[in-house]
Amino acid sequence: MDLPLFNYANCSRAFSYSVLAAALFVSSQSVASQAVQIKAVQAQAVQTKVPSLSANALKVADYAVTQYDTAMVQSLAQLVSFNTEAVAGQTPDTNPAFVDFKASLKQLSEALGLDYADHGYVVLIGLDANSAVSNEPKKLGIVTHGDVQPANPALWAQSPYLLDTQSEPGKLIGRGTEDDKGAIVTAMYAMKAIKDQQIMRDRRIELLVYLAEESDWEPLKTFLTSYTPADMNITIDAEYPVVTAEKGWSKISFTVPNITIANIEAKSEASTQAPTLMAFSGGYFASQIPQQAEAEIKAVTPELLSKLQDRATHQQGMTYRFEHSCANSQCDVHIFADGKAAHSSTPEDGVNAVTHLAALLEVHSWPKTTASLTLAAMNELVGLGIYAEQFGDLAYKDDFMGPLTLAPTVVMQTQKGTEVTINLRRPVGKTPELLAKQANEALTLWQAKHQVQLADIESYWGEPMVMKDAPQQQTLLDVFAHFTGIADPKPVAIGGSTNSKLFPNALSFGPAMPGVEYTGHTEKEFITHKQFMLNLKMYTTAFIELSAVK
Numbered sequence: 001m002d003l004p005l006f007n008y009a010n011c012s013r014a015f016s017y018s019v020l021a022a023a024l025f026v027s028s029q030s031v032a033s034q035a036v037q038i039k040a041v042q043a044q045a046v047q048t049k050v051p052s053l054s055a056n057a058l059k060v061a062d063y064a065v066t067q068y069d070t071a072m073v074q075s076l077a078q079l080v081s082f083n084t085e086a087v088a089g090q091t092p093d094t095n096p097a098f099v100d101f102k103a104s105l106k107q108l109s110e111a112l113g114l115d116y117a118d119h120g121y122v123v124l125i126g127l128d129a130n131s132a133v134s135n136e137p138k139k140l141g142i143v144t145h146g147d148v149q150p151a152n153p154a155l156w157a158q159s160p161y162l163l164d165t166q167s168e169p170g171k172l173i174g175r176g177t178e179d180d181k182g183a184i185v186t187a188m189y190a191m192k193a194i195k196d197q198q199i200m201r202d203r204r205i206e207l208l209v210y211l212a213e214e215s216d217w218e219p220l221k222t223f224l225t226s227y228t229p230a231d232m233n234i235t236i237d238a239e240y241p242v243v244t245a246e247k248g249w250s251k252i253s254f255t256v257p258n259i260t261i262a263n264i265e266a267k268s269e270a271s272t273q274a275p276t277l278m279a280f281s282g283g284y285f286a287s288q289i290p291q292q293a294e295a296e297i298k299a300v301t302p303e304l305l306s307k308l309q310d311r312a313t314h315q316q317g318m319t320y321r322f323e324h325s326c327a328n329s330q331c332d333v334h335i336f337a338d339g340k341a342a343h344s345s346t347p348e349d350g351v352n353a354v355t356h357l358a359a360l361l362e363v364h365s366w367p368k369t370t371a372s373l374t375l376a377a378m379n380e381l382v383g384l385g386i387y388a389e390q391f392g393d394l395a396y397k398d399d400f401m402g403p404l405t406l407a408p409t410v411v412m413q414t415q416k417g418t419e420v421t422i423n424l425r426r427p428v429g430k431t432p433e434l435l436a437k438q439a440n441e442a443l444t445l446w447q448a449k450h451q452v453q454l455a456d457i458e459s460y461w462g463e464p465m466v467m468k469d470a471p472q473q474q475t476l477l478d479v480f481a482h483f484t485g486i487a488d489p490k491p492v493a494i495g496g497s498t499n500s501k502l503f504p505n506a507l508s509f510g511p512a513m514p515g516v517e518y519t520g521h522t523e524k525e526f527i528t529h530k531q532f533m534l535n536l537k538m539y540t541t542a543f544i545e546l547s548a549v550k
Contacts, residue, residue, distance in 0.1 A: 056544065057548070059197075060193050061538075063193055064193035064536050064540045067196075068189045069533060072532065073529070073532075076174075076181060076182055076185045076532075077162075082098070082100055083097045083175070084176070085151075085214075086214065086216070098147075101146060101211075102118055105209065112189070114188065114192070114195075115127075120219070121212055121220065122210055123209040124207070125191075126204055126205060127191045127206075129202050130200060130201055138232075140205050140230055140543065140546050141232065142206065142233070142236060143237070143503055143506065144207065145211065145214070146180065146184060146209045147211050147212055147215065148214065149287060149520075151175045152523055157173070157524070161174065171529070172526055172528070172529055173525070176525070178512060178525055179518075179519075179520025180213075180520075183236040187236060190536060190540040194544060201544075201549060203546070205543055213498075217499070231504060232471060232546065234476070234509050235503070235507070235509070236509060236510055236539070237498045238500075239511075239514055240510045240538075241480040241490070241514065242476045242480070242492070242507050243500070244473070244493070245401050245427075245465060246498060247345070247494070247496075248462030248465075250423070250424040250461045251458075251459065252439050252458075252459045253419070253422065254420055254443065255416055255417045255419050255420070256370050256417050257452065257455055259373065259452075274299060275297060275364060276297065276298045276299060276366065276372075277296075277366040277372045278369065278371055279294070280293075280296075280357070280371040280374050281293065281412055282354040282357065283408070283412070286421050287343065287344045288342070288343065288409060288521045289341055289350030290409060290411075292339070293357040295371070296332070296335075298332050300331045301329070301330060302329065305324065307364075308361070308363065317356075318338065318351060321335070322334075322336075323336070335360075337353045337356060337357040337360070338353060339353035343522065345405070345495030345496040346496075349517050350522075352386075354408050355383065355407075355408060358378035359379065359383070359384055362375075368450075373450060373452055381443075381446060382407075382422070386407060387403045388404055388424070398429045401493040404424060404425065405495055406423075407423055407424075408420060417455065435459070440459075443457060465497075465501045472542075476507060477490075477491070478545075479541050492514065509538075510539070512531075
């Protein structure tokens, strides 16, 4: 889908890093207030003795928050201002928004006293070891990304590329605040605090910012053929306490062909026509549970319109708007459905407007059109479930990683027909070959039932990841336990798919809290200021614990 590019970089180019330099020594939040922030988590935790961490690490964590609160928010606003959404045919070296984004990262690195290297699709920002035990000290790798998913400005209180701190006090709202520009800023200021306090380290801390994580992993794979990654890596693109397993990003796509019905657009000589579904679409991009969908119907009777409107009031989490023009006791109706966007790795957090609109329209038997066939595919192969319950034999689960999830994310009308994209997240337990076979069998049966041939049927089955025995796992769990008061936290599995899969000994550590809805990929993405500061404490501590001289 071609999407408009909203680049508000110019709004923040006047940002002065001389202002930042002054702000680096301004504190707007006391250590005492940080203790208050953590109490909400602690109140629900089982209180036992938390792990012991070094006094130096804890001291620097407090220092980081006291010293850099204001500067961090300013830097986040700067990075959010660049619409770093992938554009077909452009690279990070030719897309103006990415060029400016990288220039901003370079300026911030220089202001913080960190080294910076631009490798096209990859930016490396580092803090060298200051107590090397050899000529080539080891590294602690921090892996993140600077590109973002599209945003629909109509669904935000203000531009997604202007950091909004006012409309909902306590929240930092903007595209990339949680995924993943907030994490970039946090890691950089953690490194700055460590540098300020001259912590003796025998590992270089190296932040790797990839610029196509949301769209194309091939440039990163190419980069890794000539780059030696750290032997111990932390990905800051998921959730706490520690992620040791990720489902595989997967996809089923097909096109419902155009069905021509003679004279369906023309007025019939008869006084009435049969109600006919003329259009059905929804969704914005493949990795988002769609918030909006719409349908167009011709020749709707008053009785059918009333039935649809009544049915709409009984769907939880959905709102509908009906626009209609009527003549001769029949109406042309345009239905706008509004649900709740979510990251497609957590479909349970959203309300899928596509599937709910399909369920609404199931009340009537529609003549065969491209739209009605698309509707039938949604209702018969998906329904309102999220675990592939109706898609043949696809459904399964793993005891640790959980069930396969399935969600239609894009239904788009084109000249060829209606293109359907279904996003799945698969755990271990089935091979790609078996999944492809089961998906094709389900689609074959559906085509036979409706006497139609789908076009462009494709499926992709990404590999799940399970990381075992990473040396930093217990340290990260100890840091999380200390700052949250949650006793004996355990590793978790997620539906998301991060670049952890490409790095040795890579574990995800934040930036989102467990049990809290993740807002990356959603409309009105945000991170709370409280979480932003808590992340700074945990990252600063973890970086020291894993890189300091023992």
